[in-house]
Structure formats: C-alpha cells, structure tokens
Amino acid sequence: MYILLALATGTITVVSRVVNAALAIRIGSLRGSFVNHIVGAAFAGLLLAVGLRTGVLRWSGIPLVYFLGGSLGVLIVAASNYAVQHAGAVVFAVLLLAFQLISSACIDHFGWMGGDVIPMTLSRGVGLALIIGGAVLVVTDRAARRPADAASASPSPSSET
C-alpha cells in the first residue's frame, strides 16, 4: 500500500516537472518556485479551511528545525539554477538523484531528524548503487537523443506543453 503511494508520488513528480519547466521558461525558475509555493499554500490552506484535517496544526513544542523543509526546497531550486547553468542539466540531475539517495540512507542509518533507525547493509548499499547506475543510463540516454533537453532549465521551448 505505502509502496504504491510512493510510486504514485514519483509519477506525479514527472507531471509537476513538466508544468514547472513551462512556468520557469515564462518567468524564471525561482519566481516560478514562488508562484508554486503560494498556489500550494493557498490550495492546502483551502483544504484545511473547509475542514479537512489529518492532525492538529500547532506551533509550540516542535523543534524549529522541522519547519525548515519548505525553505530548503526553495534553496534547492536556486541551487539548480546555478548548477544547470555551469555544469549542465544532466550532471545536475544525476548528482541530485545520487546524493539524495546517499543522504536518505545516512538519515535512516542514524535515525536522524526523528526517524526510525534502519541500518545500512551490504545489499541495501548495492541496491542504491544499482539505482544510481541505472539512472545514469536513463538520463544520459535521454540527453543524447534530445540535445535541446540538456539545456531544459535555460530558456528553450523544448518542454513547453
């Protein structure tokens, strides 16, 4: 069940990337990220306002660090601007993916930031390495056969919907 939900998350990521790329071509990716977040805040706020609840929204008694995730997301968009411009979209995509898996495995291993401890094992490490290797093949294949895409974060109509 949770596995299917996680797969659904990855699938809608693709839709969001295409939509956001189109918006970024129009107004720039950082301003696009601002629009995204304000639309998202309004949408989620509306759902909460009409009575949808999954918990209790409270501000006290929660370590401040847990409120930093949203800002980190925006910071990553800013980082992607710089990295894509100076290292290329393929290098950025592969490194983002690889280091996201590495930090996830570290967080699990040590149980950092409120999660359960899930120790690193040899097979888990090999599994993560296979995912990274496979992703390199997929991403470089895409770039090789659609050269315009290598510059998708810079103004180019290639991902316009």
Place this chain on the structure above:
Amino acid sequence: MPRRLTAVLVSMAAGLLLGVAIRLNATLGEYVGVLESSFVVHLTGTLFALLLVGARLNRSVWATLRRAPRHELTGGVIGVLMVLLANVTVPQLGVALAVSLFVAADLFFSSVADHFGWLGLRPIRVSPQRVVGLLLVLAGVLLVRFG
C-alpha cells in the same frame, strides 16, 4: 575555484539537502498531520522564496502570469499532493526506500511519457540503453526493499 567545480559541489549539496528536506517535512507531518505539514512547507517556502526574489517580482511578471495558460499554475497543487504523499510514506518505509521508489517511478513514467509523447513532450522512443537502465533501477529497488 572554477565555476564548473563549484556547480558540481552545489549539485551534490542540493541532493543531500533534498534528502534532509524530505525527512524534515515527514517528521513535521508526524507532529501536526500530513496535510498540515504540506501547508506549512508551502507557506514557509512562499516566504523564503519571497525573500530571494522580492524586488524582482515586478508588474511585468504578474502581467506575464495573467497571460499564462492556467495549467502552468497548477504546479503548486501537485506539489501539495507530492509533499503529502511523501509525508505519508516516509515514516512507514524509511527515507531511503521511499526516495528509491520516488526515483524509480519518476524514471519509468518519464520514459513512458517520452516514448508516447505524453504531456506535450516530443516523443523519444525507448532505447536498449534505457531499458537496461530501468532494469538496473528495478533490481536496485528490490534489493533496497528485500535485501
């Protein structure tokens, strides 16, 4: 330091921070609820983005936005759903397995979308290299899950 090296380091840091952000949002979700967390994430993200782009949000940007097709403004709605689903799955699966599944589904679905030219993408047929890559990803996810 040459710009390219800086850009490589920035890419690595962005990846590390992405894992951290996913964990932080999920833990916030355990405190306040998964939808409530997604709301806070988008609210704080709005404020932080405003801080970064502030002066550059001039009238011409709003004019451009008004002319933009409505579907281009739906990224935030999808984003709320993405953070919400991540908040539901990460505490159950752990960050590494959850992120592995996000990545795998992303690579599979974008290959299918490429192949058929969905989402307005120019069609790119699936190649042998891509099939090998996707099989490696699948094997990797199975190892992370069952290994």
